[in-house]
Amino acid sequence: MPTIVITGTGLFTPAESVSNEALVESFNTFVQRYNDAHASEIEAGECEALAPSSAEFIEAASGIRRRYVVDREGILDPERMVPRLRERSDEEPGVLCEMSVHAAREALEAAGRTPADVDCVIAACSNLERAYPAVAIEVQDALGCGGYAYDMNVACSSATFGIQNAANALQAGTARCVLLVNPEVCTGHLDFRDRDSHFIFGDACTAVVLERSDDAVADERWEILGTRLSTQFSNNIRNDFGFLNRTSGSHAGSRGDSGGRLFRQQGRKVFKEVVPMVAALITDHLDQLGLAAADVSRFWLHQANLAMNQLIARRVLGRDADEKQAPVILDEFANTSSAGSVICFHRHRADLGSGDVGILCSFGAGYSAGSVALRKH
């Protein structure tokens, strides 16, 4: 079987960002206005007063300090609290396509490739912009790639699942150069009125170029030693926005104000259930590859919650990991869904040497988890 390598990565970050302080100021204004407007019902005990938040609470709960966003003004307007993106005509590139093209160009340049070299484009992310045409085909066209393209979605694990699909295609010979993009506009499916979750997501897009080692031209190559994926159904992270919403009645019940059409989670349950699932996945994967945890120089983990990552690393290593061994980008980016672990890999690998091994690992809604073992050539 041919050796498959990652030869380039790219990252697009929106120009605007929002600090915890700015987010909290907007949120607390919304809370004050809500409580004032419902003063009498609250007084009469017919309605619950909303609780304000604080920048300290957010950082302590998550490790997040700020996040990049596609539209700061719409999110921070306490009368809106939804990003404002202009309507685009069919002839203009979509939002996800635009982000993907930026990240893709950087990844292709790093790989020493042009779009014409690419014969497979995979758009893998937690929320696609439309039903059809596929976002990946739009990206393929915008860049001028050949071959074929398709969209896939398995929430926060979309990138690692996409990497396995890319490696499979290269090994089976159904592609020679794969471009994977992970465009995530997480602020588009986030309820900025929900104190428990309004702070956890940011926007970004990553890109990864994969080829057979004997085709590659880049000097920096990361061999895929193996991939291991796992999914276990859970309702603890859900987003029920979908094309069948129009066929049914109200979206009341357990689904909150958004009608379940935005991100919602049972955070404590997720923490409790996903940590052991991911630790076991990584440990089993290392066993399968005949590697010990001590052989792993770096863990590029999905960036959802600092405490979660620290606990996963501790379970795998049997001791605490330092910032160098399990780098954190959460403080700057927040959770960018499938892009998170790839941003971590993109930002924190330059210091590693030939032969060094690292684990790129995603986890999230589904539940889904993916482990990709990489060795620097």
Added chain:
Amino acid sequence: MPTIVITGTGLFTPAESVSNEALVESFNTFVQRYNDAHASEIEAGECEALAPSSAEFIEAASGIRRRYVVDREGILDPERMVPRLRERSDEEPGVLCEMSVHAAREALEAAGRTPADVDCVIAACSNLERAYPAVAIEVQDALGCGGYAYDMNVACSSATFGIQNAANALQAGTARCVLLVNPEVCTGHLDFRDRDSHFIFGDACTAVVLERSDDAVADERWEILGTRLSTQFSNNIRNDFGFLNRTSGSHAGSRGDSGGRLFRQQGRKVFKEVVPMVAALITDHLDQLGLAAADVSRFWLHQANLAMNQLIARRVLGRDADEKQAPVILDEFANTSSAGSVICFHRHRADLGSGDVGILCSFGAGYSAGSVALRKH
């Protein structure tokens, strides 16, 4: 490389169906009521009168006589013209999961497999029910399969693209038994008030089991001789329903009454552009495999339009194909998006003998097209 075979297929069809006559009666009632309500504006030339349709027009234009649907009553109610599906709680299986489980059980039984044998579930269709958790993970859980699962989407070509992904995974060793499901609720994203398109879709779900030939237990095996995929971006078939709709203003402009959130197409352009694309794909694929068109006993083509399929077959064969060589299920099912070519394969292969070769081919929005060459063992 191991030989990959299809060892079972399954089909779920909704219990209800709608004839052209019933559909036209509802549509024409809507048209009459609309024209009556706008009589004065129409009289004054400020508003265009809607034109009624006929069962004869529909059959002549498409070859469609009836279609299976998830909800007949909601579609035929001239005051609604949208399927009515009850809201489901998180604890209940979703609509797509339910359809998929029915089709999957039939496919697994044909393959002599149980859900426990499956270690990869792919849900590939033109419109997923929600952002997350992935429908495929829900199906994996409902059946009791192990391993991993993910969703993918490339419109009407989702099934052939899914077959290639499954074959790649089996060849690369990242799966041993793949279950592919194609749940299509096309009536959920169709504008039943649009005379040009209200008749073209139906609902159905197909399932395909794929394994390595040396693992297979079923007597009937269809070897995958090769797959070939192609995509070329086009705005001529679009559905702009998506999670970012809420971030932008109105959806007026070129996008019609539905705001572009339902299926819309430039039918003549699609016909003119897709026919040569698909004919070239099949011809190139046969050349690549060292096969002549005359070596192909059967073409299981995507079922969108009868004239389109006849023209594609004629271009590939150099003469007209008979009903036996290029079977039609369009009259009974209408266009079921990604399920169409698989329904055709499911229904029309029993008479073929050992060594016989067939082409399973999809095409549609994107544009996307996929060719899978199969030989009966």
